Amino acid sequence: MASAPLPHGDSAGTFLGHPKGLFMLFFAEMWERFSYYGMRALLIFYLTKHWLYSDAEAGVIYGAYTALVYITPVVGGYLADRYLGQRKAVQFGAVLLTLGHFFMAFEGSPGAGHTDNPVINVFWLALALIIVGSGFLKANISVIVGQLYPRTDVRRDGAYTIFYMGINLGAALGSLLCGYIGETYGWAYGFGLAGIGMLAGLVVFVLGRGLLLGRGEPPALLSKGREFAMYAVGIGLVALCWVLVQYQSAVGLLLMGFGGLLVAYVIIVAVTKLAPDERDRIFAALFLIITSIIFWALFEQAGSSLNLFTDRHVDRGGVPASVFQSVNAIYIILLAPLFATAWTWMGRKGIEPSTPFKFGLGIVQVGLGFLVLVWGAASVGVDVPTPVIFIFLIYLLHTTGELCLSPVGLSAMNRLAPAHMASLIMGVWFFASATGNFAAGLIAAATGAEGVGEEAGKQVVLDVYSTVGWVAVGVGVFVLVISPLIKKLMHLDTLRDDNVGDDLLGQAEGPGEPQGAGIHPATEPRA
Numbered sequence: 001m002a003s004a005p006l007p008h009g010d011s012a013g014t015f016l017g018h019p020k021g022l023f024m025l026f027f028a029e030m031w032e033r034f035s036y037y038g039m040r041a042l043l044i045f046y047l048t049k050h051w052l053y054s055d056a057e058a059g060v061i062y063g064a065y066t067a068l069v070y071i072t073p074v075v076g077g078y079l080a081d082r083y084l085g086q087r088k089a090v091q092f093g094a095v096l097l098t099l100g101h102f103f104m105a106f107e108g109s110p111g112a113g114h115t116d117n118p119v120i121n122v123f124w125l126a127l128a129l130i131i132v133g134s135g136f137l138k139a140n141i142s143v144i145v146g147q148l149y150p151r152t153d154v155r156r157d158g159a160y161t162i163f164y165m166g167i168n169l170g171a172a173l174g175s176l177l178c179g180y181i182g183e184t185y186g187w188a189y190g191f192g193l194a195g196i197g198m199l200a201g202l203v204v205f206v207l208g209r210g211l212l213l214g215r216g217e218p219p220a221l222l223s224k225g226r227e228f229a230m231y232a233v234g235i236g237l238v239a240l241c242w243v244l245v246q247y248q249s250a251v252g253l254l255l256m257g258f259g260g261l262l263v264a265y266v267i268i269v270a271v272t273k274l275a276p277d278e279r280d281r282i283f284a285a286l287f288l289i290i291t292s293i294i295f296w297a298l299f300e301q302a303g304s305s306l307n308l309f310t311d312r313h314v315d316r317g318g319v320p321a322s323v324f325q326s327v328n329a330i331y332i333i334l335l336a337p338l339f340a341t342a343w344t345w346m347g348r349k350g351i352e353p354s355t356p357f358k359f360g361l362g363i364v365q366v367g368l369g370f371l372v373l374v375w376g377a378a379s380v381g382v383d384v385p386t387p388v389i390f391i392f393l394i395y396l397l398h399t400t401g402e403l404c405l406s407p408v409g410l411s412a413m414n415r416l417a418p419a420h421m422a423s424l425i426m427g428v429w430f431f432a433s434a435t436g437n438f439a440a441g442l443i444a445a446a447t448g449a450e451g452v453g454e455e456a457g458k459q460v461v462l463d464v465y466s467t468v469g470w471v472a473v474g475v476g477v478f479v480l481v482i483s484p485l486i487k488k489l490m491h492l493d494t495l496r497d498d499n500v501g502d503d504l505l506g507q508a509e510g511p512g513e514p515q516g517a518g519i520h521p522a523t524e525p526r527a
Contacts, residue, residue, distance in 0.1 A: 013213075019148045021215065022159055024208035026166035029141055031201030032094065033170030035101050036134070038178025038194035040066075040303050041325040045311070046187055050110045051120070055308060055448030062304045063441010064248035065127055067255065068241055070434030072135020074262065075237065077143070077427035079136075081420070083230050086140035086147075086216035087209060092231060093136030094202040096238070100129030101195035105188045128241040132234055139426040140216070146414030146422065147215040152495055154347060157411045161340035164407040165333055170197070172329035179322030248441075255435050262428060266421075274418065277491040281416040284356075284489035285425055288412060289432040291359055294475050295405055296436025297443060298366045298468055299398055302328060305444035305461065306394070313377070313458045315385035324391060331399035339403045355412045356486035360479035362405030367472025369397035370465040382458045416490060443468060 015023060043065070047058035080089035103126035108119025145163050149156050174197060182190020244250055263286065270282035303325065311321035346352035353361070376390030409429060417425035449460040 018159055021148055021211040024211045025145055026163055028201050028205040030166040030170035031197050033167045034174035034197035035194040037171035038174030039191055041175040041179035041322040042182040042190050044304050044307050054450050056445040059304050059444030059448060060248045060441050063438050064251040065245055067251055067434040067438035068131045069134045070430045070437055072132055073139035073430035074427035076135040077139040077424055079230050080140045085218035086144050089136045089140045093133045096129045096133030098198045098202055100126045100133055101198045104191035107187045124242050124246055127245050128238045131241045132237045139430050142410050143422050143426055144216045151415055157343050158340045160407045160411045161336050165336045168329040168332035172326045175326035176323055180320055183320040183322055255438055277494050278418055280489040280491055284486050285413060285416040287486050288359055289429055291479055292432050293436045294472055295363050295366050296433050297439035298472055300437050300440035305447040309461055310391055313386055314388055314391055316388050327395040328399050331396060354483055354487040355408055356483035358404040358408050360476050360483055362401040364473055364476030365397045365401030367469045369394040370469035374462050374466045377462055382455045
């Protein structure tokens with residue numbers, strides 16, 4: 001299918017200097033994140049307070065669930081690249097997510113007899129629907145954002161930061177409203193509100209499809225039979241995830257086995273089918289992907305161990321602990337415009353830090369966040385509730401670290417990957433997040449100290465946080481030191497735009513050909 005020409009300037013079809021489709025995607029993703037983070041704010045408490053899992057069990061379940069949420073984009077991205085196209089994949093994912101969030105409203109009788117309660121199977125089904133729905137939606141909606149811009153467009157980092165604001169506006173509202181309602185009035189009401197938010201996101205995406213200018217359509221003529229076959233694959237994945245989320249150790253084995261094969265496949269394709277510069281860019285992308293695992297392993301304590309720490313050991317003035325899940329998202333909303341403006345201004349001056357340098361800064365800051373919390377708790381004593389200011393400080397450092405790594409990483413994956421590998425590389429990016437999330441579950445499990453007093457339990461958490469904090473700072477400094485070498489692998493001086501038209505989505509170029517061959521040399525972007 002031919003694609004409409006890309007808007008290259010602030011002409012008709014743009015709003016605030018960006019394609020109007022960016023803002024439709026902004027609102028669709030905002031409602032999707034409202035539902036996801038609204039449910040996420042409640043999940044660890046639902047596991048420990050409703051189903052009465054231990055902290056260690058709940059941490060592993062939570063980690064396996066969030067890991068699967070980030071594994072499935074590899075499959076969803078591949079099916080979108082080869083068959084469905086990104087738009088249809090996002091739409092299918094949104095339908096599954098809507099069903100999953102509504103099924104979360106069936107809570108059943110509380111108690112430790114969860115193994116004998118049949119309603120627990122509805123809970124596992126709800127998680128499986130959310131997992132697979134996210135797999136079809138997450139990577140592909142990010143790819144559509146990138147398809148609205150040429151690869152060398154200086155607006156790309158700014159566009160992804162704007163898109164990231166939509167993510168976090170939804171996350172903030174979802175955590176505040178679903179968290180408060182769920183803890184105050186009942187789990188079913190909080191989870192049900194999350195389902196309403198997801199339904200709103202689906203409606204926005206369907207009604208606004210015309211603003212995408214033909215982006216994200218199937219790469220070739222798609223028959224109805226093949227399209228429904230892809231949907232059947234998605235339903236099969238729901239059944240598989242229904243099993244996996246109940247047997248969390250299998251998720252760890254899946255990450256090790258499938259992760260190794262996936263990285264090996266990408267390396268083989270890069271070495272055998274890509275031109276030297278494109279090959280090096282894939283190696284640079286893989287380095288960024290692997291280092292991001294450390295960041296996500298610590299950052300994702302927010303929904304599990306840090307959520308429980310806030311509930312049990314922080315002087316929060318009677319505010320429900322789940323509401324504090326909105327702090328990170330609110331910081332993003334406040335700080336993202338400043339970061340976007342700063343990156344653009346520094347880029348024009350030629351002094352913007354490189355993408356790998358930003359990654360190093362992000363990892364250092366996530367480690368410092370935990371060290372600040374440990375220092376704050378120790379300063380008042382483990383027998384005294386930790387002042388809430390230190391929760392705000394850890395989230396502040398985690399947020400500034402996230403702004404150095406996550407939106408920049410989304411942009412880098414789309415920029416460094418050839419067009420015909422765009423969704424695959426974005427899927428690998430999310431797969432690294434999956435690995436980080438599973439590692440986060442193991443870290444959260446390590447903070448669980450059953451059968452000890454409150455003070456001893458708090459000290460166990462602080463000891464774990466101190467260890468992981470120092471490790472992250474060390475890794476971040478290492479990334480800062482070698483960032484010039486990784487920047488060289490990105491070959492920014494030879495990066496070119498993809499062909500406008502059919503070639504944009506990689507439909508006319510073979511896997512071994514350099515993308516954008518024959519186009520005029522682009523000015524050097526500064527990542």
